[in-house]
Amino acid sequence: AYGKTAGALPLDELTPVVAGSVLYLQGEVDVVTEGPVVLNLDSPEGVAFWLDAEPFTAQASQPLTLTAGRHKLTFRVDRK
Numbered sequence: 001a002y003g004k005t006a007g008a009l010p011l012d013e014l015t016p017v018v019a020g021s022v023l024y025l026q027g028e029v030d031v032v033t034e035g036p037v038v039l040n041l042d043s044p045e046g047v048a049f050w051l052d053a054e055p056f057t058a059q060a061s062q063p064l065t066l067t068a069g070r071h072k073l074t075f076r077v078d079r080k
Contacts, residue, residue, distance in 0.1 A: 008042075031069060031071060034067045039061075047077050
């Protein structure tokens, strides 16, 4: 599955394809200039995420500071 240009990931499209109530989604971001970014979630309910190996409690608007280089984002989404 691929996210849309604005960053949205259409989870409804995955519902008929994936069995079970939990999805794990993973992607990478390549940061050219170190600095602050904000990760915005439509709904943080049922979502946990990791930046590289560091766990975070999901919030609707999550400020992060990213160093230059490639970073892995992993999301655990409870579809219930």
